[in-house]
Structure formats: structure tokens, C-alpha cells
Amino acid sequence: MKRLLIGLALLALLAIATAFGLLAWQRALGDATPPSAAPVSLERGAYLAAVGNCAGCHTARGGERLAGGRAIPTPFGTAFSSNLTPAATGLGGWTSNDFWQALHFGRSRDGRLLVPAHPITNTTLVNREDADALYAWLQAQPPATAPRREHELRWPYGSQLAVAVWRTLYFRPGVYQSDPARDAAWNRGAYLSQGLAHCSACHAGRDALGGDRGAADFRGGLLAGLGWVAPSLHDPAEAGVQRWPTEVLQRWLRDGKAQGHVALGPMAEVVIGSTAALDDADLAAMSSYLRALPEQAVARSEPAEPDARRRKRGAGLYREHCAACHGEQGQGRRDASGAPAYPALAGSRLVTQASAANLIRLIERGGFAPATPGNPRPYGMPPFAGVLGAEDLAALTSHLRASFGHAAGEVDAVEVLRLRAVAAR
Structure with a gap:
């Protein structure tokens, strides 16, 4: 028994060392990425903030826009969004590189690892040019003094060690790489859907630790704390749109309603806060990508006995x-x-x-x-x-x-x- 305990302790120490070693390597990769040389456009930043629905999570009910504090329910407790305004309690004093590190690597300016309620597996795919435009737009917003609210996550899930281990299992930083076998529209749609629009944040199938299969995981699953299910985007009998006409899907993404299809529940918020802002080209691109997702039927459990x-x-x-x-x-x-x-x-x-x-x-x-x-x-x-x-x-x-x-x-x-x-x- 003593040897078993010693062996388990050594395995735990090895896992911890591996986690922090991987974090150091990832940090070095992130720090090596230079700022974009392209001119920064505030208009572009505003568009990206709308597509990413930044205000949706970073505005508390009744609170100031982008000042954070909104409760994000998770299976492990409640996380609270951060202040994105240029106040001292928000992004005041942040550089574009600090912001890039948060999006790309999931690390705050003070070195703290962001909990996975922040969709780092998605935002890491955002390229530096878009990250810099988004940063510039956020810095141009009115500052709102709202201190960061501490997460209410059960021990040990909110600890930096637990976050480091989670990242070792599920997170790899990397900007979206185009698929040469696909056309430009599909790749643009994949970049938006997997990245800034973070569709998998809801539509992924998650395991007991909240991990998924990456930013293209759209198997669907129960949204903890909400009681809604984000249905599979692979199954046409659930939420798959592979068989929808292109114009119907584009109208549904823009208007929330098309040919009897209506966005309801959390998806209605996504339409209002994100997809309704897409321009025509990006609507077409996202539609191209979503319609091309492989079809896969969802397994069905035994229903209640007929009564x-x-x-x-x-x-x-x-x-x-x-x-x-x-x-x-x-x-x-x-x-x-x-x-x-x-x-x-x-x-x-x-x-x-x-x-x-x-x-x-x-x-x-x-x-x-x-x-x-x-x-x-x-x-x-x-x-x-x-x-x-x-x-x-x-x-x-x-x-x-x-x-x-x-x-x-x-x-x-x-x-x-x-x-x-x-x-x-």
C-alpha cells in the first residue's frame, strides 16, 4: 500500500510538472507573436465585437455595457465575466499584446490563467490583426468602474493548478489555419464559427471535466445551469442545417426566423447579439461552413414507458x-x-x-x-x-x-x- 501511495504521489507530481512545463512552452509561443502591421480600424473592431457577442457575456443584467459581472453557470459553480472597458478595473493599462495573450493564450495581464468559462479554445484561433482591431475598439469605449467579481467555483476547480491541468488535457493555442482543400468562403465560415463566434462554446459535447474535442466539436449537449440543450449541428433531426436551402439559412441567421424556422431560447440571444450583425459576405461564408458539416445521427436513450x-x-x-x-x-x-x-x-x-x-x-x-x-x-x-x-x-x-x-x-x-x-x- 505504501508503495502504491508513493507511486500515485509521483504520478501526480509528474502531471503537475508536465502541466506547468506545457504552460511555459505555450507562453513562449504566445510571446513570440508580434503585433499586426496592418492599420487598425475601429469600425472593424466594432464589427468583430458584435459578431463575437462580447457584450452578451460581459454585460451584467442591469449593469453598464461591457463592464462584466455577468454570471456564467458551469457544472463546477458560477464564473463571472470580466470588465472589458478601459477602466482601471478593466482593460485600463493593458497593451495590445496583453489583450492578444488573453485571447490567444487565456492568460490575464497579471499572469493569472483564465478559467475555461472564457472560450479560450475558440478565441485562440482569432488572428492578430482581428485581435488588435478588437482591442482598439474596446479601448475607445467609455470606461466603467466595476471591480472584478471573484468566481464562485467549487474547490479545486477554480484553482490555478486545476486550470493548468485542464489546459494540459484540452487546450492548444494556435491561430486558425486555412484548409487548402476548401474554398475561401468555407474557410472564412470556419474561422468565424470556430473562432470569434465560438459556436462550440454551446454546441460541443463535453465530458465530466468540461472538456471537448476542439473548436469544431458541434455534437451538442446540455447547457449546465440553464436547462436548455444546445442540439447537435451534425444531425439534421436536431439542429443540423445541411439540407436547408442556402437563402433560408442566411435569413434565419440574420433575422432569427425563416420559412417556419424560429430561433428561441439561448439561440435567440445569439441571433440578436451576434449573427444578426454579420455582413452579407460573412453570412454566406458561415452558411457555407455550417451546411458542409458532416452528418451524424444523435444517439437516443430509452424513453419513458407509454402511459x-x-x-x-x-x-x-x-x-x-x-x-x-x-x-x-x-x-x-x-x-x-x-x-x-x-x-x-x-x-x-x-x-x-x-x-x-x-x-x-x-x-x-x-x-x-x-x-x-x-x-x-x-x-x-x-x-x-x-x-x-x-x-x-x-x-x-x-x-x-x-x-x-x-x-x-x-x-x-x-x-x-x-x-x-x-x-x-
């Missing part, structure tokens, strides 16, 4: 609360101009996804499409959290997943309560 009483209860709840807008047969409803107003539930991917999480969350919290120039007055659905209990939600969800030609499997009250617990963490 005739649950189905009957769900049918009654649908007639009472849903049919007036979504139609007796789930066909949806159009407005006076003939355009889709309330989306059809028959054939809806959201209804038939492998996980019923998004359908349950939508019924509980309501459905609100993003208000964009192309969809300035979107229709919304009220929340039913105060109306339907766990048994009712299970019944209604089961009815929807088994009606209108669907065969997605039933949900029981235990699953509803489990998803509520995930959202409450």
Missing part, C-alpha cells in the same frame, strides 16, 4: 392551452398576410429532438423569437410555469412527441424534475 392516461391528459391540456394558436393538428397559424405567425408543431425538430429538454423549457418559460430588423415584431408564447406542474408538463410534452405523426417517445414527471434541478444549479 395511456398520461397521453389522454396531455391531449386535454393541448386543446385547452395550445390548439388556439398551434392548430388542432399542430399545423400552426398564419397572420393576415399569409406569413407564418405561430409555428407548426407537426414535424417540428424542437418537439422531436432526442432530448425533450428544450420543449419542456419552452413551455415553462415561454417562447420569444429575437426582434431583428427583418422580424421587428415577433410573435411570442407566454410561459406556463405557473400553470402546469411536473405531471402536466410530462403529459403535454408526451402528447406532442407522440402526435401529428411524431414518434419521439414519452416523458415522465421524473425527467421534468431532473431538468428543473439542472436549471437550478
Whole structure:
């Protein structure tokens, strides 16, 4: 036993030494990257900040824009975003090289390693020219004095040692390298999707330590602390767009709505804060990349046992609360101009996804499409959290997943309560 303990201790010390050795090597690589010689454009920086949705994470609810403090839920506790304004409590005193180190290497100006709630596996792909433009724009914003809020992560996850070990397992710095086998549009779309737009921050499939397979990991997974699932971008039955017409996808990314497809939940925030800002060329590029992702079906777990009483209860709840807008047969409803107003539930991917999480969350919290120039007055659905209990939600969800030609499997009250617990963490 004593030899085993000594062996384990030596292995732990070796792992720690390896982690910090790799950090030193990575730091040397980052420090060797010179500033861009290209002229810095504030307009370009503003565009990049919008595409990257910097304000989305770095603005607390009710707080000053870009002043940080927004809570970022993780499976290991809560992280809080930093102040990006040029105040002393933010990026005041930072150089463009300091900012590059934060994006590329995930290291703050004081040498502190950023926790992986900051999407370093994505931002490391941003090239130096774009990083310098983004830095210049941030330095031109009004300063907002807001001190950094300490993360509330369970021990040892917030420690610098734990972050160093995580980085050894999952992080390798490196600017995006174009694929010579692909055209310019695809490469531009990959650069945006994998890098600044950080799509994999939500759509990656993560393991028990929060690690993924890199910036092109779009397998999908549960968003801890939110109770929503970011569905797979590889599966056309989930959120894959491989079979969508190009113009439909571009309109959906820009407006949040196209041909009955509506962005809801966290994706509605992404449209408002990021993809709606894309110019025509980048819309086309991102669409090219997303449509070219390889198709791969998501594994489906065993659903709850069919229950005739649950189905009957769900049918009654649908007639009472849903049919007036979504139609007796789930066909949806159009407005006076003939355009889709309330989306059809028959054939809806959201209804038939492998996980019923998004359908349950939508019924509980309501459905609100993003208000964009192309969809300035979107229709919304009220929340039913105060109306339907766990048994009712299970019944209604089961009815929807088994009606209108669907065969997605039933949900029981235990699953509803489990998803509520995930959202409450």
C-alpha cells in the first residue's frame, strides 16, 4: 500500500510538472507573436465585437455595457465575466499584446490563467490583426468602474493548478489555419464559427471535466445551469442545417426566423447579439461552413414507458392551452398576410429532438423569437410555469412527441424534475 501511495504521489507530481512545463512552452509561443502591421480600424473592431457577442457575456443584467459581472453557470459553480472597458478595473493599462495573450493564450495581464468559462479554445484561433482591431475598439469605449467579481467555483476547480491541468488535457493555442482543400468562403465560415463566434462554446459535447474535442466539436449537449440543450449541428433531426436551402439559412441567421424556422431560447440571444450583425459576405461564408458539416445521427436513450392516461391528459391540456394558436393538428397559424405567425408543431425538430429538454423549457418559460430588423415584431408564447406542474408538463410534452405523426417517445414527471434541478444549479 505504501508503495502504491508513493507511486500515485509521483504520478501526480509528474502531471503537475508536465502541466506547468506545457504552460511555459505555450507562453513562449504566445510571446513570440508580434503585433499586426496592418492599420487598425475601429469600425472593424466594432464589427468583430458584435459578431463575437462580447457584450452578451460581459454585460451584467442591469449593469453598464461591457463592464462584466455577468454570471456564467458551469457544472463546477458560477464564473463571472470580466470588465472589458478601459477602466482601471478593466482593460485600463493593458497593451495590445496583453489583450492578444488573453485571447490567444487565456492568460490575464497579471499572469493569472483564465478559467475555461472564457472560450479560450475558440478565441485562440482569432488572428492578430482581428485581435488588435478588437482591442482598439474596446479601448475607445467609455470606461466603467466595476471591480472584478471573484468566481464562485467549487474547490479545486477554480484553482490555478486545476486550470493548468485542464489546459494540459484540452487546450492548444494556435491561430486558425486555412484548409487548402476548401474554398475561401468555407474557410472564412470556419474561422468565424470556430473562432470569434465560438459556436462550440454551446454546441460541443463535453465530458465530466468540461472538456471537448476542439473548436469544431458541434455534437451538442446540455447547457449546465440553464436547462436548455444546445442540439447537435451534425444531425439534421436536431439542429443540423445541411439540407436547408442556402437563402433560408442566411435569413434565419440574420433575422432569427425563416420559412417556419424560429430561433428561441439561448439561440435567440445569439441571433440578436451576434449573427444578426454579420455582413452579407460573412453570412454566406458561415452558411457555407455550417451546411458542409458532416452528418451524424444523435444517439437516443430509452424513453419513458407509454402511459395511456398520461397521453389522454396531455391531449386535454393541448386543446385547452395550445390548439388556439398551434392548430388542432399542430399545423400552426398564419397572420393576415399569409406569413407564418405561430409555428407548426407537426414535424417540428424542437418537439422531436432526442432530448425533450428544450420543449419542456419552452413551455415553462415561454417562447420569444429575437426582434431583428427583418422580424421587428415577433410573435411570442407566454410561459406556463405557473400553470402546469411536473405531471402536466410530462403529459403535454408526451402528447406532442407522440402526435401529428411524431414518434419521439414519452416523458415522465421524473425527467421534468431532473431538468428543473439542472436549471437550478
